[in-house]
Amino acid sequence: MSIQPSSTSTVERDGQSKNSRKPKYSRFTQQELPAWQPILTPGWVILIFTVIGVIFIPIGLASLFASERVVEVPFRYDDQCLPPAYRDDAVAYIKDDSSSKTCIKKLTVKNKMKAPVYVYYQLDNFYQNHRRYVKSRSDTQLRSKAAEYDVSSCSPEDYTPSNLGHQPIVPCGLIAWSLFNDTYRISNNNKDLVINKKNIAWKSDQKAKFGSDVYPKNFQAGGLIGGAKLNQSIPLSEQEDLIVWMRTAALPTFRKLYGKIENDLEVNDEITMVIENNYNTYEFGGKKSLVLSTTTWIGGRNHFLGIAYIFIGGMSLLFAIAFLLMYVMKPRPLGDPTYLSWNRNPGSWTRIFHLMN
Numbered sequence: 001m002s003i004q005p006s007s008t009s010t011v012e013r014d015g016q017s018k019n020s021r022k023p024k025y026s027r028f029t030q031q032e033l034p035a036w037q038p039i040l041t042p043g044w045v046i047l048i049f050t051v052i053g054v055i056f057i058p059i060g061l062a063s064l065f066a067s068e069r070v071v072e073v074p075f076r077y078d079d080q081c082l083p084p085a086y087r088d089d090a091v092a093y094i095k096d097d098s099s100s101k102t103c104i105k106k107l108t109v110k111n112k113m114k115a116p117v118y119v120y121y122q123l124d125n126f127y128q129n130h131r132r133y134v135k136s137r138s139d140t141q142l143r144s145k146a147a148e149y150d151v152s153s154c155s156p157e158d159y160t161p162s163n164l165g166h167q168p169i170v171p172c173g174l175i176a177w178s179l180f181n182d183t184y185r186i187s188n189n190n191k192d193l194v195i196n197k198k199n200i201a202w203k204s205d206q207k208a209k210f211g212s213d214v215y216p217k218n219f220q221a222g223g224l225i226g227g228a229k230l231n232q233s234i235p236l237s238e239q240e241d242l243i244v245w246m247r248t249a250a251l252p253t254f255r256k257l258y259g260k261i262e263n264d265l266e267v268n269d270e271i272t273m274v275i276e277n278n279y280n281t282y283e284f285g286g287k288k289s290l291v292l293s294t295t296t297w298i299g300g301r302n303h304f305l306g307i308a309y310i311f312i313g314g315m316s317l318l319f320a321i322a323f324l325l326m327y328v329m330k331p332r333p334l335g336d337p338t339y340l341s342w343n344r345n346p347g348s349w350t351r352i353f354h355l356m357n
Contacts, residue, residue: 053317060309090282124287136174181228195259
């Protein structure tokens with residue numbers, strides 16, 4: 001009995017059926033394109049390690065020398081700005097609104113500091129990377145005025161108390177609530193130095209994360225007062241102190257930019273610092289420091305980058321020398337089959353073959 005093909009049978013073209021899902025033949029689909037597979041010969045390995053060493057070591061030395069040229073003047077003041085009567089009870093001092101928080105200290109510049117001189121505040125033992133702390137913010141509220149009531153992730157700093165109308169706080173959350181509120185005034189030889197607080201925040205943060213139509217509202221208005229207050233007539237996109245603070249640090253010891261001094265500081269200049277010691281780090285054993293620093297092409301002082309480059313470059317040169325000595329003292333032809341295990345011990349493989357059969 002023969003079966004006749006129906007009228008709906010598939011017509012084959014070029015060796016493939018019309019309804020076939022197989023791709024048409026091409027050198028690409030069949031993986032027949034030309035390819036190059038590098039073979040790491042001893043010469044190439046030695047050359048690669050040598051090139052890495054020759055490139056990395058000069059970069060490391062240049063980075064290290066640039067870091068050494070950075071002039072830093074750190075000054076820890078949380079312990080030195082305590083009145084003698086509160087030496088044993090710093091928490092009571094910082095919480096006492098009637099006690100003066102003004103602290104005047106002097107220091108001498110030992111190395112010339114070329115403008116701009118960056119003013120940082122440094123906090124120790126402050127965990128901005130704590131999970132609940134990091135989540136206590138509303139990015140949509142910071143960006144848009146329409147999201148004023150989006151405070152679901154900001155508890156306990158989401159709404160004002162009921163006696164104040166139970167209104168949303170802008171900006172809400174613990175990060176904004178704990179905004180750093182120590183202030184600094186610096187003078188050089190009895191001449192006040194202007195601390196420029198413009199352009200201290202990332203431009204991407206100002207444009208993308210903080211809205212120009214969002215203004216502070218009910219901030220620090222409840223019974224639980226945190227750090228600094230905000231000017232309600234200035235939009236969040238221009239509140240650069242807040243923007244710098246809201247970019248949370250990954251480590252418990254961190255610095256944040258306070259401002260810039262646009263004047264040079266010469267050797268032996270006497271700097272007078274008027275510090276308003278308001279921020280409560282005493283309750284959790286934290287430390288506060290004021291840091292004056294210059295920069296170079298590599299940024300601030302950071303020896304790690306230069307040391308890392310020198311270490312990797314040095315290790316690469318050591319490996320290159322070691323492989324070169326091995327290649328010279330014990331040369332080995334590339335692809336020599338005598339080094340295969342069954343050629344080095346043919347008897348053992350014969351016994352294994354007999355046992356398997």
